[in-house]
Amino acid sequence: MNFDLKTLELAAAAAEKCDLLLVLIPEGFTPGQDALSTLAALALKNGDLLLKAGKHLQLYQVPAVAARRVILLGVGDGTARAVRQALLALGAEIKKPQTKRLVLCFAAALKAGVASAAVQAVAEASYVYTTTKSKAEARSLSRCVLGVPDAAGARPGFDCGVALVAGVEFAREWSNRPANHATPSLLADAAKTLGRLPHIQCKVHGPAQVRRLGMGAFVAVARGSEQPLRFIELRYSAAAKDQAPIVLVGKGITFDSGGISIKPAPEMDEMKFDMCGAASVLGVFRALGELQPAINVLGLIPACENLPDGRAIKPGDVVTSMSGQTIEILNTDAEGRLILCDALTYAARFKPAAVIDIATLTGACVVALAGVRSGLFANDDDLAVSLYEAGEAALDPCWRMPLDDDYADGLKSHFADMGNTAGRSGGAITAAKFLQKFVAGMRWAHLDIAGIAYKSGPAKGATGRPVGLLVHYLLAQAEAMAQQAPVAPAAPAAPAARPAAKRTGRSQGGLKRTAP
Numbered sequence: 001m002n003f004d005l006k007t008l009e010l011a012a013a014a015a016e017k018c019d020l021l022l023v024l025i026p027e028g029f030t031p032g033q034d035a036l037s038t039l040a041a042l043a044l045k046n047g048d049l050l051l052k053a054g055k056h057l058q059l060y061q062v063p064a065v066a067a068r069r070v071i072l073l074g075v076g077d078g079t080a081r082a083v084r085q086a087l088l089a090l091g092a093e094i095k096k097p098q099t100k101r102l103v104l105c106f107a108a109a110l111k112a113g114v115a116s117a118a119v120q121a122v123a124e125a126s127y128v129y130t131t132t133k134s135k136a137e138a139r140s141l142s143r144c145v146l147g148v149p150d151a152a153g154a155r156p157g158f159d160c161g162v163a164l165v166a167g168v169e170f171a172r173e174w175s176n177r178p179a180n181h182a183t184p185s186l187l188a189d190a191a192k193t194l195g196r197l198p199h200i201q202c203k204v205h206g207p208a209q210v211r212r213l214g215m216g217a218f219v220a221v222a223r224g225s226e227q228p229l230r231f232i233e234l235r236y237s238a239a240a241k242d243q244a245p246i247v248l249v250g251k252g253i254t255f256d257s258g259g260i261s262i263k264p265a266p267e268m269d270e271m272k273f274d275m276c277g278a279a280s281v282l283g284v285f286r287a288l289g290e291l292q293p294a295i296n297v298l299g300l301i302p303a304c305e306n307l308p309d310g311r312a313i314k315p316g317d318v319v320t321s322m323s324g325q326t327i328e329i330l331n332t333d334a335e336g337r338l339i340l341c342d343a344l345t346y347a348a349r350f351k352p353a354a355v356i357d358i359a360t361l362t363g364a365c366v367v368a369l370a371g372v373r374s375g376l377f378a379n380d381d382d383l384a385v386s387l388y389e390a391g392e393a394a395l396d397p398c399w400r401m402p403l404d405d406d407y408a409d410g411l412k413s414h415f416a417d418m419g420n421t422a423g424r425s426g427g428a429i430t431a432a433k434f435l436q437k438f439v440a441g442m443r444w445a446h447l448d449i450a451g452i453a454y455k456s457g458p459a460k461g462a463t464g465r466p467v468g469l470l471v472h473y474l475l476a477q478a479e480a481m482a483q484q485a486p487v488a489p490a491a492p493a494a495p496a497a498r499p500a501a502k503r504t505g506r507s508q509g510g511l512k513r514t515a516p
Contacts, residue, residue, distance in 0.1 A: 001126065001141055003119055003165075005158045008147025010036045013105040014065045016145070020099045021067035024086070024118075025107045026078030027051045035064040040072050040107070050074055053082040054089030067103065080113035081395055084121045091125035097140045105147040115154040117395060118146060119161030120468070123169065129176045129461065163290035164394075164471060168464030171276070171283030175454065175462030179255035179272045184230040184303035187252060187275065191232045191282060191301065197289025199238040205231035215302075215342035216320040217327060221335045222304035224259055224312025231343075234281070234299035236288045239481065244353040245296040246477060248470065249343045251336045251359035252278030252303030259306050259332030260314050267456065274336070276453035276462060277358040278303060283467040284474070291471070293478035298350055302339040306332070318416045322346060323438055328416035336361050337431055338420060341438040353477075354383055354443040357435065358466065364427030365448040371455065374398040374466055375448035377432035383443050387473055394468035398447060401429060408433040 011034035013021060023036055029044075029051070031037035039062065043049035049057045053076035062070050073090065076082035087094070087104075094102065104118055122144050130136040148154045174182055174190055188204045195202040210231050211219055222229035232252070235245075253274040257263060263271065278301040285299055313319065317329045319338070322345040327338065336359050347355050365375040374391070376398040378384035384400050391397040407429045410422025418437065422430035432446050447466060454462045 001123065001139060002143045003158070003162050004143065004145045005115070005151050005154060006145060006147055007149065007151040008105055008145075009149065010034050010105060010107055013103065013147055016103045016105075016147070017066045018101040018103045018145070019068055020093065021065070021070045021103045021105065022087075022090070023070065023072050023105050023107055024075045024083065025049075025051055025072060026075050029107055035062070036070075036105075037107075043072060052076055053086040056090065078108060078111050078114070080111065080117035083114050084117045084395055087118060087121035088125055094122060094125040094141065095128075097137070099141055101143050101145075102141055103145045103147055106149065109149050110154055110157075113157060113393065115146060115148065115157035116161030116164065119144070119158060120164055120168070123165040127169065127172065129173070131173065131177055132181055160291065160475070163287045164468055166290055167283035167285075167287030167467045167471060170286040171279040171464040171467050172462045174282060175273055175276045175279040175464075177272070179305070182254055182272065182275065183227045184252065184254055184305070185228065187254060187278060187301070187303050188230040188232050191234055194234065194282065194285050194289065197286070198292055199236050200285055200289055201235045201237070203233040203235075205233065213346065214320075214322045215346070216322065217338040218302050218304070218322075218342040220313045220317070220319040220329070221259075221306055221338050224307040224309045225305035227254075227305050229302070229304035232278075232299070232301035232303060234285050234301075236285060236295070236297040236299075238292055239294045239296045239478075243296050243481065245298045245350055246474065247298045247300060247347045247350060247352040247355045248281045248284060249300045249340060249347060249355065249357040250278035250281035251275065251340055251357070251361065252301045253306055253336055253339070254303060256306045256333070256335065257308060259312050259335060260308050261332040262308060263333060270454065270456060270460075273454040273462060274360050275303065276360050276449060279462070280358050280449070280453070280465070280467050280470065283464060284470045287467065287471045288474070291475070293475055294482060295474055295478040297474060298347070298352070300343045300347060302343045304339065306335045308332075321438070323440075325418065325437065326416040328413040328419045330419045331421045334421040334431070337434050340435060344435065344438040344444075348440060348442060352442060354380075354445070355439065356387070356445045356447065356470070358447045358449060358470070360450040360453050361448045362428045362431050362450055364424070364431075366451040368401070368428055369399055369451050371451045372397070374452050374469070375428050376400045376445065377403055377429070377448070378445040379403065379436060379439065380443040380445070383445050386476065387445055387447075387469065390473035390476060391466070391469040394472040396466050396468035396472075398466070398469060401432070403429070403432060403436065
């Protein structure tokens, strides 16, 4: 789908030829003398239009308006959150087959984050999965024009929103694919395609290389599957070589049966979503390729299946991790932490500025936070605050959970350095405490996304979260690093050089293609 941004007042919006014109009206709206303002003022006066977010009035073939259909849409206080809520409430209208060209016109100046939120909401509302359907109709919406009072002022947010759509839809695509269409090898191939984008390189380690690295916990999980494991390493390098990278580690269990500790049959199909952490890392790199911030980022994805067969690990087995610490396998369905712990140990060799792992790790986190917020665990207060603020800005929120040392008591083992589970009580926290044993002095955060990475029921499918949170965090870090960078002195007897323009992302006009 293509997005375009243009300066468009309500008077000019009436002349826009499109299938659907959405006029977004906030509280406190002051109508002008144009046809659309007159319509809105009359509807408000008669009580036929309310401005609470999502309330709307549909009109058809309005005289003096070129659009076939017009919807006057209330957006409440006009914040990014309210605009997103309003547009998602109209998802059925946006997704209709006859809606091929959509124009969004804002009746007032935009507040912070609104342009980005609007672009993402339209993409989310119109998203269609087609990859493994023989007769599926693709997304009908081909172009969306964002009409705003000041296009130049809205450009940075618009460009960020378009890049986030590209990243989120890349993540959704690979999360939604059935496990036989998203094997570890296919996931690695998807990562390789990202190597075509600016500043991105991809390296894939196979089973022999992973064994040589000493990743005994990762290898143990993969033993029960015929699909060979893959350890994916993505690098985004757009800052100075001596700038420490931020490392993202994504859990890539492409299907999780539970192994020998097999899961119940109902809803086991949803365990194809156990690689949403990996998919979110891919999505972040897809967005970075568009935005090109001045930062170094490393993505690590341990990818394998967790299946039961004669070679699979058993409860009671002891494995040796890459760190040298031994682990008693008390439950083979607590496998995500086993592949992540080796990836965290591997991350240490890059001396990172911070390490963030992202994983659909525990059902306990779903119980604690449902499908609203990611669970955030961190050993560094500044890192935790930065991630929290990024989530709020991205409308992709998280909530910090405790990491008291007492929670690690349940991980003690009679036969190894630790067990891989501490039982049901506080399960999200004890899983985080397990991972913490492998971060050795690094600034580390863990995002448990089990509740927010995908939806069940009639709306079953991946959400693409937390791509938004992570991209906002990385952009904020890039900006902070740019401000801290020393300014080189001018050469003697030479005119003072003009400072280089700070990179804030793509600013080119025109259409943006966002399909994965």
